[in-house]
Amino acid sequence: MRGIGKVSLIGAGPGDPDLLTVKALKRIQDAEVVVYDRLVSQEIMDLVPPKTALYPVGKKPKSHPIPQEEINQLLVDLAKEGKRVVRLKGGDPFIFGRGSEEAAELVTAGVEYEVIPGITAAQGCASSLNLPLTHRGLATGLRYVTGHCQRDVPLDLDWASLADPNTTLVIYMGLAAIAEISTKLVEHGMPADMPAVAISKGTTSEEQKVFGTLTTIGELAKEAKLPAPTLFMIGDVVGLKETLELPEFTGSEGNWGEKRPHLEVING
Known part of the structure; x- marks a missing residue:
């Protein structure tokens, strides 16, 4: 036995x-x-x-x-x-x-x-986008929170703490609540134009993402019809997108070609 x-x-x-x-x-x-x-x-x-x-x-x-x-x-x-x-x-x-x-x-x-x-999704998605989660001078902290809550129950988060502009905020399962989250963060002091990205199925061949700002990212994600679960990254580190984006490596001679294509990227 x-x-x-x-x-x-x-x-x-x-x-x-x-x-x-x-x-x-x-x-x-x-x-x-x-x-x-x-x-x-x-x-x-x-x-x-x-x-x-x-x-x-x-x-x-x-x-x-x-x-x-x-x-x-x-x-x-x-x-x-x-x-x-x-x-x-x-x-x-x-x-x-x-x-x-x-x-x-x-x-x-x-x-x-x-x-x-x-x-975890935050690490995988950030790496897929060539974005850091922390960066000297831009983000000295990192917070993971869930945007999922029980039906008809408002999100009960420490909004003042989460609105710290020196922190990268990663929101899991936030597609349905991103409008409320954005509003609360702005009310508690986070700049409305803070860079943000929404990414669905990150690291896979079906990856989709949209770039925008704190106040536009929810609508952009909706317009792009990103499937749940969608992860949101909010913070100045997202603004490093252009700095850290690599062109396409095209050969063994060390030549760089055109920039890599992005799937369904919408700039807000």
């Missing part, structure tokens, strides 16, 4: 399979069961061995077909069957991923687990 198995809480990163950690890839390819979220890219799912059992438990906005409590229990049940279980989440499992809730349930049930971090 098999003993209790182990659960690996793994961050799959923002979508590009090359951004997986080596440890994450090893666990995925050794798993007997993979319980995965909707935001894990198909390219990463293609790395799962064919005989591995798959359990899709993804959520969509306003649609949670499998409640979080049932996901927690599923992990416990699979582990108690003696399985090597991978819980695969987009980004990093402990950054807006509810991984800590699942970990707490595993501890309560006496199930061993490990956490394998992933490149």
Whole structure:
């Protein structure tokens, strides 16, 4: 009879399979069961061995077909069957991923687990755009916040702190609330013309982004019909776009050609 198995809480990163950690890839390819979220890219799912059992438990906005409590229990049940279980989440499992809730349930049930971090969306998307999250003289701090809230409940954030112009602000799941967020930030002192970018499916072949300002980025994202989830970066570092944008490298002789094309870039 098999003993209790182990659960690996793994961050799959923002979508590009090359951004997986080596440890994450090893666990995925050794798993007997993979319980995965909707935001894990198909390219990463293609790395799962064919005989591995798959359990899709993804959520969509306003649609949670499998409640979080049932996901927690599923992990416990699979582990108690003696399985090597991978819980695969987009980004990093402990950054807006509810991984800590699942970990707490595993501890309560006496199930061993490990956490394998992933490149979170902020890091992946910023790198895809060749933008830093901090920069000497422009941004001395970095804040990650979620724009998602319960229905009919206003966002309860420390707006005065978030409006600090020396901080890069990254908003996860903010597409529906970006207008409210922008208004609040301006009211608390952030310049209305602060550079901003919205990016959807960053690091993947389907990446789309729009550039604008704090007060225009919401409408630009809407006009571009960026699909959720969309990540917003707000801060002076976004203004480095032209400085850090590389031309196209065209050959082994060290020649630079025309600038790389951007997908659906709209300047605000």
